[in-house]
Amino acid sequence: MTKFWETEELPSETDSIKNGSEFESHPINQHFVENTYRQSDGRFVVRLPLKDSPDCLGNSFNIAKKRLFSLEKRFSNQPELKSMYVDFINEYRDLGHLSESERCYKANHLPHHPVMKESESTRMRTVFHASCPTSSGYSINDIQLVGPNIQSPLFDILLRFRQYKYVLSGDIEKQYRQIMMNEIDRNLQVILWREDEHLPIRSLTLNTVTYGFASSSWLAARCLWQLGAESKDPLVRTIIQNDFYCDDLLTGADSEIELLRIQAGVSQALASGCFNLRKYRSNSNALLKSDYINKDDHLALSQACQTLGLGWQPSQDVLNFSIKNDHSDKIVTKRKILSETFQVFDPLGLLSLCTVKAKILSPVGLN
Incomplete structure (x- = not known):
């Protein structure tokens, strides 16, 4: 009940740490600086910020195997869901975001299951249960550092968003999966899978930052922050560091020329880190004439799985509630x-x- 009321409280000055000594000296930021590097194409490679040794994790293979069997029973009653799930795993593999590995019972195995989102463009999302306890009672999430919020509160972003004459939104395609996980830590994110219950069970290693990990949102936000810090354009730097809510961009300008410059500058800066900014929406006629904009789409923001989202219709430039x-x-x-x-x-x-x-x-x- 307390959280029910706190959800819509005004943000305080301590809700995010963006700069200064407190941010620089934070343990998770120091870990990021010391262990992150870029590939030749600019893609970030990070390590899991662990506060304890993974040796404290017990056996996770048995529970992951049991959950896979439960998932297969569900598939037998929902063939359409199975088809979507198989397509998801195959896409994950084709993009190089997972790879087959040898069976290792000491690896940390993640149970996984589907979540249906009828209101989103992606109907099914696979959730990796990183909070599932191993036989020792510890889960992989229990031993991860959770970083401070370094993005602006949604309240601040929305207020700025409504002050501009021309506005622009977009989102980063598969944001987490554009960040590679260091090979040293990949044995901590292994899943079990088979397309058919008559086939042998395979071990698949997830090669990128994984949705469901306690540190994933911070690692993604920190990579964005770094791209902003590296930008030579002060406006682009400010927008990347202040106008992103998770993977959604909400920004604007008072002239269409300035908005076009923002779109080009931000997308170019993000592309240097292999982040593809897509699904642009705007009330600008100049941008509407380009191939960037989805003319019939509306943006929906959501802060939790229980909420239905706050919508924005670019054609009329109005907020709506679903x-x-x-x-x-x-x-x-x-x-x-x-x-x-x-x-x-x-x-x-x-x-x-x-x-x-x-x-x-x-x-x-x-x-």
Whole structure:
């Protein structure tokens, strides 16, 4: 209940650490500086920021194998899901983001399962369960450092976003998977897989930063921050370091010429680190005439899997709120009110006059 109210609190000055001695001396930042290097094509290669030795991890093979069997039972009842999952693994392999490895029971094996997202362009996302305990009781997430927030709060980004006459959004394609994991740490992110239950189980090593790891979001944000720091254009540097929310760019300008320069400069700076900025959206006629813009798309932001997102329609340049109304249950309870209210993602508080009464009412009597 506490988090329910804290979700839409105004950000404080301590919500992010962007510069200064506190950022420079933070253990996870020191680890990044000492262990990160770039390939010849500019791609980042990072190491997992571990606070304890991986020797404390126990056996993880048995639980990963058990979860694979459970997944296969689910596939038997959902052939369409299986097809999507097989395509995902094959794409992962074809892009070089995973590779087959020899069976090693001492490696850390990650259970994995699908999550369906009907409202997103990617209907299925594979989640790697890095918080699953091994036989020793420790998981790989338990021994990772979790870095401070170095991106601006969404509240600040949205306020700036609405101040510009012309606005631009985009997102980075497969952001985590554009960052290579050092070979030394790849044995800590191994999965078990087979396309058919009659085939032998294979061990696959994930070669890139993995979704679900405690440090992944920080590593991705830190790589972006580094690209901004290396930019010789002060405007591009400021935008990369301040106008990204996770992998989404939200920025703008007061002239179309300036917006075109921003689009070219930011995309070029990100490309130097092998990050592809795509799915551009804008209310600028100049950009709409280019091949960059998705004219019919709308941007949807979400802060948690329970929320349905805050939307922006570039053609009308308006914010909108997506709410799923479920009228299957005719009896309205306080628990139902709580569930429906929690689905309204309103970081700017634009709907507070409508939602605050429901928030005050719903907790009463839930015990």
